[in-house]
Amino acid sequence: MHVILRRRRRGLALGAFALVGSIASLSSCSRPSAAGSEIGIGVALDPKRAGMQSIYNGVELAVTQLNGQRGSSRPLRMIKGAPDVSDPIRIADTLRSNPLVVGVVGHPESGTTLDAIGEYADTKNFGKDAVVAISPTGTSPALSGASKWLFRVCPSDVQTSRTVARYVLDSLHAGRASVIYRNDSYGKDWAKSFGEAYREGRGVVVQRDPYVAGVTPWDAYASYVKQLRPDAVLFPGSTEDAIIALRAMAAVGIAPPFVGGDATSGLEANAAEFPNARYAAFFIARRATTPEAKAFITAYRQAYHEEPDQRAALAYDAAMLIGRAALEVGPDRAKIRDYIESINGTTRPAVAGVAGPIAFDANHDAINKPVVIVQVGK
Numbered sequence: 544m545h546v547i548l549r550r551r552r553r554g555l556a557l558g559a560f561a562l563v564g565s566i567a568s569l570s571s572c573s574r575p576s577a578a579g580s581e582i583g584i585g586v587a588l589d590p591k592r593a594g595m596q597s598i599y600n601g602v603e604l605a606v607t608q609l610n611g612q613r614g615s616s617r618p619l620r621m622i623k624g625a626p627d628v629s630d631p632i633r634i635a636d637t638l639r640s641n642p643l644v645v646g647v648v649g650h651p652e653s654g655t656t657l658d659a660i661g662e663y664a665d666t667k668n669f670g671k672d673a674v675v676a677i678s679p680t681g682t683s684p685a686l687s688g689a690s691k692w693l694f695r696v697c698p699s700d701v702q703t704s705r706t707v708a709r710y711v712l713d714s715l716h717a718g719r720a721s722v723i724y725r726n727d728s729y730g731k732d733w734a735k736s737f738g739e740a741y742r743e744g745r746g747v748v749v750q751r752d753p754y755v756a757g758v759t760p761w762d763a764y765a766s767y768v769k770q771l772r773p774d775a776v777l778f779p780g781s782t783e784d785a786i787i788a789l790r791a792m793a794a795v796g797i798a799p800p801f802v803g804g805d806a807t808s809g810l811e812a813n814a815a816e817f818p819n820a821r822y823a824a825f826f827i828a829r830r831a832t833t834p835e836a837k838a839f840i841t842a843y844r845q846a847y848h849e850e851p852d853q854r855a856a857l858a859y860d861a862a863m864l865i866g867r868a869a870l871e872v873g874p875d876r877a878k879i880r881d882y883i884e885s886i887n888g889t890t891r892p893a894v895a896g897v898a899g900p901i902a903f904d905a906n907h908d909a910i911n912k913p914v915v916i917v918q919v920g921k
C-alpha cells in the first residue's frame with residue numbers, strides 16, 4: 544500500500560530537462576571555471592558512511608548522459624571531493640578551490656551541509672570563488688534561505704512530516720499517536736512539525752519522547768507504548784534504531800502501525816519481519832510512473848545491476864541540473880547559480896526530474912515535491 548501526497552502550487556508547470564534560454568548573472572563576483580578541456584561536477588560526501596555509493600552512481604550516470612547530449616560543448620566529469628577525508632569543510636574547500644568545478648552535489652546530510660555553507664559561498668574572500676551546491680537529501684528547515692549558493696532537491700522535514708500527519712489521519716484513520724524521535728535536530732524538527740499538523744487535524748499526540756542511539760531502554764519504551772495503546776507510532780529516526788524499537792514492541796506483544804521518516808527506508812530489507820511498518824520516501828523505483836523516472840531506472844539497472852534508491856535519484860537530478868545549466872550558460876559559476884535560481888515554476892517552468900518536478904522558492908527550497916508513504920515490501 545502506498546500513497547503519494549503533494550503540496551499544490553497554482554501555475555506550477557512541468558518542463559523538460561532541456562533547460563533552454565539564458566539569464567543575466569545577478570552577481571559577477573564568482574569566477575568562471577578555468578579554461579580547459581573539461582567541466583567538473585563535484586560530489587561532496589563522507590565516503591566512510593554507509594549508502595554513499597548510490598550518490599556517486601547517480602552523479603556518474605547523469606554525467607554519462609550529459610556527455611552524450613552535449614554536442615560541441617566541453618565534456619563533463621564527476622569530481623570527488625577529497626575521497627579519503629570525512630571533514631565537510633575540507634571537502635567543500637577542496638571542491639571550491641578546483642577551477643574545473645562549476646557546481647557541487649552535496650552534502651547528503653543537513654548538518655554537514657550547514658557546516659560547509661561558508662566554504663561554498665567563499666565568505667572569507669567575499670564570494671570571489673563561490674560555487675553552487677545542491678543537497679540531494681538535506682532536509683533540515685535550517686537550510687531554508689541559509690545561503691544564496693545553496694539549493695536542495697528534496698522536501699524539507701516540515702513538508703515531509705506534515706504530509707505524514709495527513710496520511711496518518713486520513714489513510715490510517717489514527718487519531719492517537721505516539722511519537723518517538725531521535726534526539727537531534729532532525730528528530731526534533733520532524734516531531735515538532737508533525738505534532739502541529741496532526742493536532743490541526745484533531746489528532747492527539749499521546750506520547751512524545753526522544754531517544755539516543757545505544758542508550759535508550761527500548762524494552763521500557765515498548766512497555767509504555769503498550770500501555771498507551773496508540774493508533775500509530777511515528778518514528779523520525781534511523782533504520783537501525785527503528786529495527787530495535789520494532790523488535791522491542793514485538794517482544795511485548797504489540798505491532799501498531801509504524802511510520803518512519805525518510806531515514807528508515809532500510810526497513811525494506813526486513814519487510815517479512817515488520818509487515819505493519821511504513822516509511823516516508825522521496826523516490827521509490829517500484830512505484831515510478833513518469834517517463835523520466837522509468838528511463839532513469841532502466842539506465843541505472845543497466846549500469847549498476849541494482850535498483851536505484853532515493854539517494855541515487857536525487858543525486859542524479861541535482862547533477863543533471865548543474866550540468867544542463869553549465870551547457871546552457873557556460874562554465875561560469877555565477878551564471879550557473881543564477882540560472883538554477885531562475886527555475887521557480889512561474890517565470891521559468893519546473894524541470895521534470897526523476898524524483899518529481901524541480902523548482903525553487905525564494906529560500907531555495909524545492910517546490911511541490913512528492914512524498915511517498917509506502918508499506919515495506921508492498
